[in-house]
Amino acid sequence: METADVVVIGGAVTGASVAWHLKAARRFWGRVVVLERDPAYAKASTALAASGIRHQFSNETNIRISQYGTDFIREFRGPDCEGLSFRENGYLILAGDEAGAAALRRNHALQRACGADVALLAPPEIAARFPHLNVEGLALGSLGLSGEGWFDNMALLRGLRVGSQAAGAEWRRDEAVGVKMAGDRVAAVRLASGAEIACGHVVNAAGTRAALVAGWAGIDLAVEPRKRTVFHFTCQTPPAGRLPLMIDASRLWCRPEGEGFIAGIGPDPDPAVDHDDFEPRYAEFEETVWPLLAARSPAFEAIRLTGVWAGHYAWNTLDQNAVIGLHDACANLIFANGFSGHGLQQAPAVGRGIAELIMDGGYRTLDLSALGIMRMEGGAPNAEAGIY
């Protein structure tokens, strides 16, 4: 039977980052095989994301993960990658009441203590910086001054994949369909093609399908697909200036994209959906997105819808944060799942951390244990105060 030291299930941004950190960054001696069922990435969250990165989290681990992400995104070059087109325009997070403002202030203190370049803005300061915004009803804003923005998601994925291949990782178009267990270890991964690969470690980087992979090892993983619809529009009179990714008090988000903008909002209700259901929820635009946009800016009153798509979050139902590392029930299946709405920016630090788990037996640079999978068993959430 074929053998590999590491089999990575899922070759989108998380799996690619694991392979890149193992082979290109750390020169791992062993054989690494990345399995990807759809190299076109038609349904991968990675390809359907808004591609933002922020330091404005309420959880220190997430802040530090994104700080490494920013350094990585700024500097990344590869055999097939000249850079990631990082638009460092910041996130502007708005609070509409005193409770929201208090959360922003608390988060700000932690972010500053971690060295994040963020500023709190009173409503008149928001209006001075972004004159198109209607600040009525706002209590406070928080703006990333550097290190935050958005970047080319597919350039990152391609760069990691090609870079890892150049360093010896083997990429294969195939689907993992099960595992063979030997006691508390995965002995081999079974493939749709009929092949089996005996393995040292397995990395679950299967995105919204992560719970299926976990189930093969007898582990229940509370991660499910949740649909997010993204709307692209142009404005009759576009607002000028260097505009950030805005997260309104309503949780509507909006950022510049090309000649226009993209925007979306988490729906309510927000049920789990079928893995293959990518039908956009068109009605959200008229019912929620457009009215909220128009209320926040007169520039968003006269707009034309120019595109729409739907993607899936891999939604961690416990706390909407990443689930990383080994589970007590299986000695060699490493999880990198449940990123909900922020896995693209976390891929560099998570890939590095998993490479350390495999090569060093523990985290060496940034301790990711606060995001360990065993918290899912104890039901002890590690949730963000605010945004997913």
Ligand SMILES: Cc1cc2nc3c(=O)[nH]c(=O)nc-3n(C[C@H](O)[C@H](O)[C@H](O)COP(=O)(O)OP(=O)(O)OC[C@H]3O[C@@H](n4cnc5c(N)ncnc54)[C@H](O)[C@@H]3O)c2cc1C
């Ligand atoms: C609308 C939207 C907006 C977003 N905006 C942002 C954002 O602004 N910033 C941010 O950081 N994140 C954002 N995200 C989240 C981010 O896209 C994801 O967290 C991240 O891309 C997850 O990457 P992944 O590689 O873990 O999973 P995925 O990209 O879902 O990839 C999983 C891969 O595994 C493959 N696979 C699954 N099962 C198997 C199997 N059995 N065998 C072989 N291959 C398999 C799949 O084909 C897929 O390619 C957004 C997501 C969406 C949907």
